[in-house]
Amino acid sequence: AQTVTQSQPEMSVQEAETVTLSCTYDTSESDYYLFWYKQPPSRQMILVIRQEAYKQQNATENRFSVNFQKAAKSFSLKISDSQLGDAAMYFCAYRRGGGATNKLIFGTGTLLAVQP
Amino acid sequence: DAGVIQSPRHEVTEMGQEVTLRCKPISGHDYLFWYRQTMMRGLELLIYFNNNVPIDDSGMPEDRFSAKMPNASFSTLKIQPSEPRDSAVYFCASRPGTDPLSEQFFGPGTRLTVL
Numbered sequence: 687a688q689t690v691t692q693s694q695p696e697m698s699v700q701e702a703e704t705v706t707l708s709c710t711y712d713t714s715e716s717d718y719y720l721f722w723y724k725q726p727p728s729r730q731m732i733l734v735i736r737q738e739a740y741k742q743q744n745a746t747e748n749r750f751s752v753n754f755q756k757a758a759k760s761f762s763l764k765i766s767d768s769q770l771g772d773a774a775m776y777f778c779a780y781r782r783g784g785g786a787t788n789k790l791i792f793g794t795g796t797l798l799a800v801q802p
Numbered sequence: 803d804a805g806v807i808q809s810p811r812h813e814v815t816e817m818g819q820e821v822t823l824r825c826k827p828i829s830g831h832d833y834l835f836w837y838r839q840t841m842m843r844g845l846e847l848l849i850y851f852n853n854n855v856p857i858d859d860s861g862m863p864e865d866r867f868s869a870k871m872p873n874a875s876f877s878t879l880k881i882q883p884s885e886p887r888d889s890a891v892y893f894c895a896s897r898p899g900t901d902p903l904s905e906q907f908f909g910p911g912t913r914l915t916v917l
Contacts, residue, residue: 729910729913730908730910731895731908793844795844
């Protein structure tokens with residue numbers, strides 16, 4: 687079974703600095719998709735960034751980028767120029783490809799605090 | 803678009819009572835998902851529907867839980883009878899089509915407390 691591990695329950699970063707959140711996953715599949723979701727105190731789950739496993743190029747969305755290391759099964763999220771609004775719980779998620787399933791498997795989350 | 807709508811936002815009930823959570827997905831979305839979030843277990847997928855048909859309910863914890871989708875614009879998750887360990891935030895999400903990269907849009911969640 688596929689699993690997603692986020693080994694950092696909490697992280698802290700100074701405003702305007704850069705922070706990296708870790709995520710590893712375990713799968714025997716070669717076709718899959720990876721996501722980072724943000725959950726602020728409002729509880730709303732918001733998609734931050736997504737990556738197809740077959741793409742070698744790391745995805746980027748403005749201040750958010752990923753470091754996707756397929757061989758190491760690692761999918762870390764880098765937040766540059768951190769802002770107070772980035773404070774939230776961040777979840778890494780995995781979905782098998784090939785249309786076989788629509789299940790998102792989530793990690794346990796990393797709570798990010800942004801210090802002014 | 804109003805996004806995924808869930809009601810109620812908060813529900814407090816007593817053990818043994820029936821609880822019904824409601825969800826209206828985004829219009830045109832083919833898939834609907836029910837998740838449960840707890841501190842102990844994180845985010846778990848309970849069940850999902852495709853075109854109103856339940857596809858995978860392997861995450862439903864036990865027979866006390868049931869979910870229906872009578873039409874494309876409405877789904878319910880029912881717990882009968884409720885127990886204190888059912889206390890959690892329940893999310894509904896929907897997404898369009900078969901593109902595996904398409905985003906799942908989450909509702910604001912229903913915080914359920916069973917006393």
